Amino acid sequence: MIQIKITTSEITMLEDLNNLVIRSQADRVLTLTLNRPHALNALNTALLMELAGLLRSADKDDTVGAVVITGNQKAFAAGADVKEMASMNATDLHRDPRVQAWADIGRFKKPVIAAVNGFCLGGGCELAMCADYIIAGHQASFGQPEVKLGIMPGAGGTQRLIRLVGPAKARQMMLTGATINAKQALSAGLIAEVTAAEIVLEKAQAQAKQIAHYAPIAVAAIKDCYNQALDLELQQGLAYERRSYCVVSSSEDRNEGIDAFLNKRHPVYKNR
Amino acid sequence: MEQSIILDINKGVAQITLNRPQSLNSFNTEMQESLLSALKTITRDDSVRCVLITGNGRGFCAGQDLSDRQQDDSSGPPDLGDTLEKYYNKVIRGIQTMDMPVVCAVNGVAAGAGANIALACDIVIAAESASFIQAFCRLGLVPDAGGTWMLPRLVGMAKAKALSMLGDKVSATDAERMGMIYAVKPDDEFLHHTQELARHLATQPTYGLGLIKRALNESLDNDLDTQLDVERDYQRLAARSEDYKIGVNAFLNKTKPVFKGR
Numbered sequence: 001m002i003q004i005k006i007t008t009s010e011i012t013m014l015e016d017l018n019n020l021v022i023r024s025q026a027d028r029v030l031t032l033t034l035n036r037p038h039a040l041n042a043l044n045t046a047l048l049m050e051l052a053g054l055l056r057s058a059d060k061d062d063t064v065g066a067v068v069i070t071g072n073q074k075a076f077a078a079g080a081d082v083k084e085m086a087s088m089n090a091t092d093l094h095r096d097p098r099v100q101a102w103a104d105i106g107r108f109k110k111p112v113i114a115a116v117n118g119f120c121l122g123g124g125c126e127l128a129m130c131a132d133y134i135i136a137g138h139q140a141s142f143g144q145p146e147v148k149l150g151i152m153p154g155a156g157g158t159q160r161l162i163r164l165v166g167p168a169k170a171r172q173m174m175l176t177g178a179t180i181n182a183k184q185a186l187s188a189g190l191i192a193e194v195t196a197a198e199i200v201l202e203k204a205q206a207q208a209k210q211i212a213h214y215a216p217i218a219v220a221a222i223k224d225c226y227n228q229a230l231d232l233e234l235q236q237g238l239a240y241e242r243r244s245y246c247v248v249s250s251s252e253d254r255n256e257g258i259d260a261f262l263n264k265r266h267p268v269y270k271n272r
Numbered sequence: 273m274e275q276s277i278i279l280d281i282n283k284g285v286a287q288i289t290l291n292r293p294q295s296l297n298s299f300n301t302e303m304q305e306s307l308l309s310a311l312k313t314i315t316r317d318d319s320v321r322c323v324l325i326t327g328n329g330r331g332f333c334a335g336q337d338l339s340d341r342q343q344d345d346s347s348g349p350p351d352l353g354d355t356l357e358k359y360y361n362k363v364i365r366g367i368q369t370m371d372m373p374v375v376c377a378v379n380g381v382a383a384g385a386g387a388n389i390a391l392a393c394d395i396v397i398a399a400e401s402a403s404f405i406q407a408f409c410r411l412g413l414v415p416d417a418g419g420t421w422m423l424p425r426l427v428g429m430a431k432a433k434a435l436s437m438l439g440d441k442v443s444a445t446d447a448e449r450m451g452m453i454y455a456v457k458p459d460d461e462f463l464h465h466t467q468e469l470a471r472h473l474a475t476q477p478t479y480g481l482g483l484i485k486r487a488l489n490e491s492l493d494n495d496l497d498t499q500l501d502v503e504r505d506y507q508r509l510a511a512r513s514e515d516y517k518i519g520v521n522a523f524l525n526k527t528k529p530v531f532k533g534r
Binding site: 138 | 369486505506508509
C-alpha cells in the first residue's frame, strides 16, 4: 500500500476545497459520505449545516428515493467537534444553528440507512439513530460518552437511544459512557444488521435501492406511521395507521402494484 | 537489558519471540506491554502477511510471572481482572481479529495464560517435548486469556472441564490427538518446520486466508443459515481480490502464481 503523508495545513486546504459531505447518486439512491477523515468525522457546525441542506433538497428531489449516510472505515462519526464546542458560550448555544440542522435531519421524510464502520459515538451515534436503521461492520463501536466530558447527549441521544434499546441498556450506556461493539448493538436492538466492514456500504446501498424502487407514497406513509408509533398510544396509533392506509389505497401506485403482482410483472410506479 | 519480546519482520513474516528464558518466558508487566506494542506494529505494517509466535529457551510461556504477584496482606487482594482487561484480553482480541494467519510454534511448556495465548492462534504446532497445562485451578483461579471459551470448542466440554479442574499436564502428542492443536513435530525439526510454514503462508493469497479466519471464527456462534450468508458475503469479497485473479490466471496458464495478499 502506498502511504501518502499530508501535513495539517494541506488537510485544511483539502477540506476547504472538498465538501464536508460528499454527495453521490445512483439508482434513486443518494449516498452522503461524511468527509472530515482527519477529525474522525467529528460533526462540526459546518458539516451539520451542509448535511441538513443536502437532506432538505433531497426531500424535494423526486429522483431520490432513499438515502445512505456513511463515514469511512475508521469512523462513521466520533462525536461532536469538541474543540468547536469549547469555544461556545451560553449565548452561542442559545442561537446555535446546529439545533435547526438536527431538527431537519430528524424530520427527513424519505428512508435513510446509516452505513457504519468504526467509531459511532456521541453525536455520531445520535446521527446514526436519526436514520431509519443502521447496518454496521464488525469492528464498529457505539456509545454516548458525553458524560465523561461533563456534558450530556444534546442531539436526541437521551430520547432516541431509550426508544431503540430500551431503558435498562440505554441508561447504563448514557450514565457510564461505556461503548458497545457491533454484536452487542445488534442484540440490544440499536442496529439492524452486522456484516463485514468492506461490505457495509454496498449492503446499505443495495437495500436503499430496493426501497427506492417501491412506491414512494407507500414508503413515506410507512415511515410516517412507524415514527408515530413511538409517540402515540396504541388506539390512536391504530387510527392513524387506518387513515394513512386509506390515503395510500387511493393512490394510482397502489393499483399499479396490485395489478403487477396479480399479472406477474414488474410494477412501474409514478409517485401518484 | 535483554528485550523481553523480539519482533523480527522479514519477507512477509513477523516472528514474535517471547524472550525471558530464565523464567520460562512468563509475563511481567514490561513483557505484556512489549507484546501489545509488537502486535500493534504488525497490524500497521502492510508488508506483514503471516505472524509466527514462539518462545526462546526450554519453555514457550509459563503464563503470569507469579513473583510479580507476591501477596502482601496489608494491601488487600490484587485486581487480576484489571491485568486481563489491560493486557491479556487485548492480546487475545488482537490475535483473533488480525486479518492474516497467526501460527504458534509451541517450543516447550505452555502453562496458564501461556497455553491459552497459544490456543488463540490459528495454527498451533508443538515440539514433541512441549506440553500444555491449565494451571489456574491449582491456585484457585479460573482459566483466562480466552481459555474457557477456546478449550471446550477445541476439545469438547468433557475434556475442557477435566483439564481445567485437574490442571493436568497434556503432552504435545496428546494435545494433537484430542484436537487441541494442529500438529506435533520432532524437537530438532520443529523450528525449521514452523518457520517454513510461516514463510509459505506469507506467499499465499493472505487476504483470502484472512477471510477464511473471519468466517471460521464467526461460525462458532452462528447457526447454519447465518453462516451461509457469511460465506456468500466473504466469497463476494474474495472474488474481488487481486489474488483471485492471479490464482485463476496462473491455473489456466499453468504457471506459478505470485500472490500479493490483496
